[in-house]
Amino acid sequence: MTTVKTELLTHIKAKYSIIALQTSEEARAIRIIGEIAADPQTVKRQVYIGSITKGLYPADDEKSAGYCAPIDLLNSVEEQQNQTKPAPTIYILLDQHEAITNDITYRRKLRDLQTLLKAKNSTIILISPTVEVHPDLSKTITVFDLPLPDKVELEEILCTRVKYLQKQVKTLRDEITSKPEQTAQIQKKLDTLVPITEALIKQATEQKDAIVSALQGTTGGEADQTIAKCIVLKDLNISTILQEKKQIVKKSGALTYQETDETIAGIGGLKNLINWGKSARNRFTETARKYGLTPPKGVIFVGAPGTGKTLSAKALSNLFNIPLLTLTMAEMTSKYYGQTGNNMIAAIKLAQAMSPCIVFVDEIDKMFGTSGGNEHEESARTRGALLTAMEESTGIFWLATCNQPTALAPELLARFPTVFHVDLPSVTERREIFSIHLKKINRDPGKFELDRLTSVSEGYVGREIRNALQEALGQSFDENVEITTDHIVKAIRTITPTSVQRKDDISRIRKWCELNARPANEQPEKPESPTTLEADLNKELEI
Ligand SMILES: Nc1ncnc2c1ncn2[C@@H]1O[C@H](COP(=O)(O)OP(=O)(O)OP(=O)(O)O)[C@@H](O)[C@H]1O
Ligand SMILES: [Mg+2]
Numbered sequence: 001m002t003t004v005k006t007e008l009l010t011h012i013k014a015k016y017s018i019i020a021l022q023t024s025e026e027a028r029a030i031r032i033i034g035e036i037a038a039d040p041q042t043v044k045r046q047v048y049i050g051s052i053t054k055g056l057y058p059a060d061d062e063k064s065a066g067y068c069a070p071i072d073l074l075n076s077v078e079e080q081q082n083q084t085k086p087a088p089t090i091y092i093l094l095d096q097h098e099a100i101t102n103d104i105t106y107r108r109k110l111r112d113l114q115t116l117l118k119a120k121n122s123t124i125i126l127i128s129p130t131v132e133v134h135p136d137l138s139k140t141i142t143v144f145d146l147p148l149p150d151k152v153e154l155e156e157i158l159c160t161r162v163k164y165l166q167k168q169v170k171t172l173r174d175e176i177t178s179k180p181e182q183t184a185q186i187q188k189k190l191d192t193l194v195p196i197t198e199a200l201i202k203q204a205t206e207q208k209d210a211i212v213s214a215l216q217g218t219t220g221g222e223a224d225q226t227i228a229k230c231i232v233l234k235d236l237n238i239s240t241i242l243q244e245k246k247q248i249v250k251k252s253g254a255l256t257y258q259e260t261d262e263t264i265a266g267i268g269g270l271k272n273l274i275n276w277g278k279s280a281r282n283r284f285t286e287t288a289r290k291y292g293l294t295p296p297k298g299v300i301f302v303g304a305p306g307t308g309k310t311l312s313a314k315a316l317s318n319l320f321n322i323p324l325l326t327l328t329m330a331e332m333t334s335k336y337y338g339q340t341g342n343n344m345i346a347a348i349k350l351a352q353a354m355s356p357c358i359v360f361v362d363e364i365d366k367m368f369g370t371s372g373g374n375e376h377e378e379s380a381r382t383r384g385a386l387l388t389a390m391e392e393s394t395g396i397f398w399l400a401t402c403n404q405p406t407a408l409a410p411e412l413l414a415r416f417p418t419v420f421h422v423d424l425p426s427v428t429e430r431r432e433i434f435s436i437h438l439k440k441i442n443r444d445p446g447k448f449e450l451d452r453l454t455s456v457s458e459g460y461v462g463r464e465i466r467n468a469l470q471e472a473l474g475q476s477f478d479e480n481v482e483i484t485t486d487h488i489v490k491a492i493r494t495i496t497p498t499s500v501q502r503k504d505d506i507s508r509i510r511k512w513c514e515l516n517a518r519p520a521n522e523q524p525e526k527p528e529s530p531t532t533l534e535a536d537l538n539k540e541l542e543i
Pocket of ligand 1: 268269303304307308309311402403436463466
């Protein structure tokens, strides 16, 4: 039995008479409740559904009595339960959230009904996409969140589709006997359908676990639609399922499924970080799990702008070979007050269902940094939701980047077991960065004076080196000649590096990192004195 079924059942058995189920999957919720109620081993209840458009009717005999005000639905429930020996019933009431919030009579009626329902072993389950319990009802209503389907439920959804295929074949076979005049026609249909069905059933059986894992993170409806699409395509192909799932995540708003071709080979320097990444990757394996190791929980890269933090994060996702879901604040911020925290919870829930995955929070200091004491209540709540999610999540690798570590709340930083300081690149590292980016523009690094380039670029970060190369390439293109070391040197000299512009910021980061982070760069060099660099630059630029 799925977890949500077990939980609901426990509450029904324990005579919780009024339950609110928060979900946008109404049909799935009704199906689940129906299955609980039908099980004679457990509670055995009759089920009624009530809506404002159809009134109250038995779940297995849908008939519309036309418009029915929410309070009248409660009156109908009361009437039934006041009969002599009423059958224990589950009343699924839809569309009640407005009345709960705005109608004091409705709230009173719900509270009045509580004792009656308890005495008669009956339950009201209110289903709605958002549940805001009015303080009047805080002791009356128990709120449940319908989680995304777990593996057991996804397997059920897959089985239902497979059974439907088998049923189609059976119906056709029966028709051959019952409609002998159409035998040839039916046989032709069977000849097409049977091999497809058999192949799909074989796939569904042999690859059940992989299919179910690939479906994780989808709602019941989405999972069913995805399987249906695969059936139409005659292939329960895992990559089709993953492709569909990416579309679903894209629609979700707060999370972006990011595909990236960045690899660790494209990172110049940062050897300590890369080596850590390689050993972390091995902890995600089954062998490591059997050995007793748990996969690492997360890492944060702290450092000056343009040093390769975002680049390294993307490369790590390829190294780990697990999907990178980027948390984007803009999409999450809601115009409805108080909703942002909920959006965050929904995003994490989705990520959790898609685990193993990486949740990437780029520039976390800008998203969740504190601005001193007078922080907005909403952002404090959202940060709180993130903190809880990070603490409780399993199967999510938390990856973040940050420029200003001092702006981060210590409790947020503490959620990252590993902190790397990504510093300005050393001589060797700059050489690697030049080589990587020269190769990217299809030039042979061997044809350039790399010693000269690394020497003039002291204090420059990867982004500035890449930009200088582009600038030089543009220049040589305009001159209609091949790019040379001179072009690049000239371009470098037109850029004032961040290490000069934001000298103080960089010293602050370094100071903080000395105590709180490990170096991402191998053999960090003694930083060049920015004063010398500044003087050199001024001389070069003839300022
Ligand atoms: N170590 C590096 N090796 C190769 N390329 C680099 C390196 N560092 C930076 N780059 C180049 O600079 C670009 C920008 O770097 P990136 O976005 O990773 O910087 P960042 O540290 O995240 O900066 P910010 O703090 O401003 O977000 C990269 O896409 C890459 O092209
Ligand atoms: Mg970045």
